[in-house]
Amino acid sequence: MTTNPMKPRASGSASRLALWAAVALLIVLGTLGIIAAVRANPLASDRASAGISKYQFLEECKGQLDRQVREVATNAKLRLDDLQFQDPGLVVPQVAPREGGGWTWTSVVSVVLQGRPGGQAQFTCEHDKASGKTAIVALQ
Numbered sequence: 768m769t770t771n772p773m774k775p776r777a778s779g780s781a782s783r784l785a786l787w788a789a790v791a792l793l794i795v796l797g798t799l800g801i802i803a804a805v806r807a808n809p810l811a812s813d814r815a816s817a818g819i820s821k822y823q824f825l826e827e828c829k830g831q832l833d834r835q836v837r838e839v840a841t842n843a844k845l846r847l848d849d850l851q852f853q854d855p856g857l858v859v860p861q862v863a864p865r866e867g868g869g870w871t872w873t874s875v876v877s878v879v880l881q882g883r884p885g886g887q888a889q890f891t892c893e894h895d896k897a898s899g900k901t902a903i904v905a906l907q
Contacts, residue, residue, distance in 0.1 A: 817870055818896030821862055824870045827901040828892035835903055836878060836888065845885075851877040868896030873905075 814820045819827075833850055840847040852858060853874060865871045871893045878885040891905040 816868060816896075817864060817894070818868055818899060819870065819894050819901070821859070821870065824892075824894050824901060825858065825862065825872070827894070828872055828903070831901065831903050832876065832890055832892065832906070835906060836876075840878075840880060846881045847878065848882060849879040851879065865893060865895070869894040 817824075829850075829852065836850060837847050853876075858872075858874060861874050862870055862872045871891065873889070873891040875887050875889050877887050889905075889907045890903055892901065892903050894901040
């Protein structure tokens with residue numbers, strides 16, 4: 768009994784169909800994943816109602832806090848090495864809408880002075896939509 772080495776080949780249309788179905792499924796799943804990620808973005812905010820985006824507010828607060836703490840350290844003749852903010856996953860839920868428009872953020876920052884932990888400082892930062900200003904309103 769001999770086998771025929773020249774077996775007829777399948778057309779491959781079933782394989783092509785399966786490949787196109789897999790590609791279409793990946794595109795649909797990828798699109799759904801992007802939509803879910805955008806909707807779950809913790810920094811997403813209504814800029815029109817607050818006057819500033821949540822991300823921009825956080826960055827302005829960090830910059831102002833850095834300047835104020837550096838000024839205090841310089842006046843006390845200390846070298847400020849670093850300000851260590853909480854993990855971003857903990858920071859974003861602390862930002863709340865302010866009545867009348869804007870944002871408010873109360874948190875704690877760790878201060879590193881002259882290479883050693885210098886303790887923690889509690890602060891409150893606010894953005895007033897009416898004036899368009901962001902300011903540190905409390906620092907302890």
